[in-house]
Amino acid sequence: MTSRTTEIWVGLFVAAGLAALFMLAMKVSNLNTYQTGPTYEVTARFEDVSGLKERSPVTMAGVRIGRVKRIEFDDQALQAVVTLAIDKRHNRLPRDTSASIYTAGLLGEKYVALEAGGEEESLKNGDEIRLTQDSMVLEKLIAKFIAKFLQDKTQ
Amino acid sequence: MVAALRYLGRVGLGFFQRLGRANLLLLAILPGLPPLFLRFSLVVRQLYSVGVLSLLIILVSGVFVGMVLGLQGYNTLVDFGAEESLGVVVALSLVRELGPVVTALLFAGRAGSALTAEIGLMKATEQLSAMEMMAVDPIRRVLAPRFMAGFLAMPLLAAIFSTVGVMGGWFVGVGLLGVDDGSYWSQMQAKVDLYDDVWNGVIKSIMFGAVVTWIAIFEGYDAVPTSEGVSRATTRTVVHSALAVLGLDFVLTALMFGG
Amino acid sequence: MSDILVRIRDLHYARGSHVIFDGVDIDIRRGTVTAIMGPSGTGKTTLLRLIGGQLRPDRGTVEVDGQPVHRLRGRALYDLRKRMGMLFQNGALLTDMDVYDNIAFPLREHTALPESLIRTLVLMKLEAVGLRGARHLMPSQLSGGMARRVALARAIALDPMMVMYDEPFTGQDPISMGVLVRLIRTLNDALDLTSVVVSHDIEETRAIADYIYLLSQGKVVAQGTSEELEQSDSAWARQFLHGEPDGPVPFHYPAQAYVEDLLAGEEAA
Numbered sequence A: 001m002t003s004r005t006t007e008i009w010v011g012l013f014v015a016a017g018l019a020a021l022f023m024l025a026m027k028v029s030n031l032n033t034y035q036t037g038p039t040y041e042v043t044a045r046f047e048d049v050s051g052l053k054e055r056s057p058v059t060m061a062g063v064r065i066g067r068v069k070r071i072e073f074d075d076q077a078l079q080a081v082v083t084l085a086i087d088k089r090h091n092r093l094p095r096d097t098s099a100s101i102y103t104a105g106l107l108g109e110k111y112v113a114l115e116a117g118g119e120e121e122s123l124k125n126g127d128e129i130r131l132t133q134d135s136m137v138l139e140k141l142i143a144k145f146i147a148k149f150l151q152d153k154t155q
Numbered sequence B: 001m002v003a004a005l006r007y008l009g010r011v012g013l014g015f016f017q018r019l020g021r022a023n024l025l026l027l028a029i030l031p032g033l034p035p036l037f038l039r040f041s042l043v044v045r046q047l048y049s050v051g052v053l054s055l056l057i058i059l060v061s062g063v064f065v066g067m068v069l070g071l072q073g074y075n076t077l078v079d080f081g082a083e084e085s086l087g088v089v090v091a092l093s094l095v096r097e098l099g100p101v102v103t104a105l106l107f108a109g110r111a112g113s114a115l116t117a118e119i120g121l122m123k124a125t126e127q128l129s130a131m132e133m134m135a136v137d138p139i140r141r142v143l144a145p146r147f148m149a150g151f152l153a154m155p156l157l158a159a160i161f162s163t164v165g166v167m168g169g170w171f172v173g174v175g176l177l178g179v180d181d182g183s184y185w186s187q188m189q190a191k192v193d194l195y196d197d198v199w200n201g202v203i204k205s206i207m208f209g210a211v212v213t214w215i216a217i218f219e220g221y222d223a224v225p226t227s228e229g230v231s232r233a234t235t236r237t238v239v240h241s242a243l244a245v246l247g248l249d250f251v252l253t254a255l256m257f258g259g
Numbered sequence C: 001m002s003d004i005l006v007r008i009r010d011l012h013y014a015r016g017s018h019v020i021f022d023g024v025d026i027d028i029r030r031g032t033v034t035a036i037m038g039p040s041g042t043g044k045t046t047l048l049r050l051i052g053g054q055l056r057p058d059r060g061t062v063e064v065d066g067q068p069v070h071r072l073r074g075r076a077l078y079d080l081r082k083r084m085g086m087l088f089q090n091g092a093l094l095t096d097m098d099v100y101d102n103i104a105f106p107l108r109e110h111t112a113l114p115e116s117l118i119r120t121l122v123l124m125k126l127e128a129v130g131l132r133g134a135r136h137l138m139p140s141q142l143s144g145g146m147a148r149r150v151a152l153a154r155a156i157a158l159d160p161m162m163v164m165y166d167e168p169f170t171g172q173d174p175i176s177m178g179v180l181v182r183l184i185r186t187l188n189d190a191l192d193l194t195s196v197v198v199s200h201d202i203e204e205t206r207a208i209a210d211y212i213y214l215l216s217q218g219k220v221v222a223q224g225t226s227e228e229l230e231q232s233d234s235a236w237a238r239q240f241l242h243g244e245p246d247g248p249v250p251f252h253y254p255a256q257a258y259v260e261d262l263l264a265g266e267e268a269a
Helices: A004-028 A138-154 B002-032 B034-038 B040-050 B052-080 B083-124 B127-133 B138-176 B181-191 B194-222 B227-257 C044-052 C074-081 C099-110 C115-129 C144-155 C174-190 C202-208 C226-231 C235-242 C258-263
Strands: A039-046 A057-060 A063-074 A079-087 A098-103 A110-115 A131-133 C004-015 C018-029 C033-037 C059-064 C084-087 C162-166 C194-199 C211-216 C219-224
Touching (some): A004 B052, A004 B194, A039 A063, A039 A131, A057 A079, B002 B138, B034 B040, B034 B138, B040 B083, B052 B138, B083 B181, B083 B194, B083 B227, B127 B138, B138 B181, B194 B227, C004 C194, C018 C211, C033 C044, C033 C174, C044 C059, C044 C162, C084 C144, C099 C144, C115 C174, C174 C202, C194 C202, C202 C235, C211 C235, C219 C226, C219 C235, C226 C235
Parallel strands (some): A098 A131, C033 C194, C084 C162, C162 C194
Antiparallel strands (some): A057 A063, A098 A110, C004 C059, C211 C219
């Protein structure tokens, strides 16, 4: 009992809705930065990972090469253990690569920046990055600054 | 004093009674949904009246809301020298909140009230009773297709709203106010997350669609079968839908975006 | 196959505190046109709903074709309803479809007949009520009498064994009334139906009814063929059949004595 025109209009409507969803996914969101290619995992331990989230970017030389896969807490060592999923294409990272947590922009989100070391051997799946630098927490920074300032003043 | 308490008690009990009836109705509708996939023409008919006929108001509202966001966003961001982030502001506002919520409110007003009036009128003119006597279950034949249509149409409408809103914001920001075209889109793409923002927005609109359609259908089915009763039921649909959507939005936002 | 299609025994039904039926016995014979008459508000429509299973009696039994309607549920009830047709007071046509689709509705819902066969059946039913040419009109375009005839065609679409008419003559002009009266009788005889007519239009109903039940205040106060009732010495029968304003059904709504009311001077608070 549905007329042809009704069906056509409904079809167009549903198509338009799906197209809108598609547009939102493609052009509006960060879909194309989600690489679903194969990755390998390395871990890194930090004293402080404040602000870092799962799926935060992992970069080297400013280029995104992976994402933070998991953030866990080690009860024994009382440290944060971060698992990084790095694109398999980038498999020649030296074993003495360092990982630091920086902030994008002034108040932006945290990300993990990797800096290459000099060793011959490369990081493989399951390895751990030894050299790490913690996330910069604003309060600690200010406290340090004030302490230094007072120290300078008393000299 | 006592009379006031008794009145409150009556209202409270009445509220719970209606809530109970509404739930019973929903439980009666749900088993009628799977068979609809075999008779999808019924749903298509309803998708037309609930979805296609709402398109115009959604498109117009979406464009204007997007343009206002572009304008207001620019005015605020320019003080911080951050007008290049306009795309982010417009997109996040729409995708996370305004898309699902405003669409739901417009939907309640346009499609919801129409559903209530239609079903209420069918009840008043004994069409539902006639169907029962013809051994056709009105819940399966009349209510279930409308419920499914509302529940399917809402996320599509919300997505359309957000999309044309983003373009409206682009038109004002980039076209009229001089924000850089590249920055508008690239910052947006960097900051709008597919899962956290777009997907959550879709989930919100699906839930709003279910709630608004449920309220609209219940009010129509439960209406007093007179012209006054139907008109009161229609008003109740719009008011209760609005309250439910805004309340549910708070809960969902807290769950999805809260710490 | 019993002679009696609908057997109602000791029916009790109340809505809230208002007692509608207080021990009613009714037999409806196959192939007859049986009329249920009485003053407005005696629950005649309620009786039809009880027969159709939309309401359940507080006490008593309602049997249709040997089946206890008041105890049937779900599938069994729906199967029984497919064999009953009902004509609602205002037609109750589905307003979003045209006349053709309205009559095809029960056929499409309950049978798997091909469209060509459905078309034949729909045209046959429409021809029986004289509205074959109106099949593409929408219900809103029909006059009251035409809407009822379409509803009648729809009620017989599945060739039921019984058709119930809820106040079919109310508010009709003389011509429509005449058409409907003739249709009810002719269809009943031609299609071997049993008809139950609920009405308070005396002349029309008496013209076609084989048997009449007179209800008042929850009980059957008189019953019989049209002639038997004419000769009955029951005060009810006389008042109703002759439309006398006062009798067992009083003219005055219960109130205090007239003189006292006037002398009170002002309305009580």
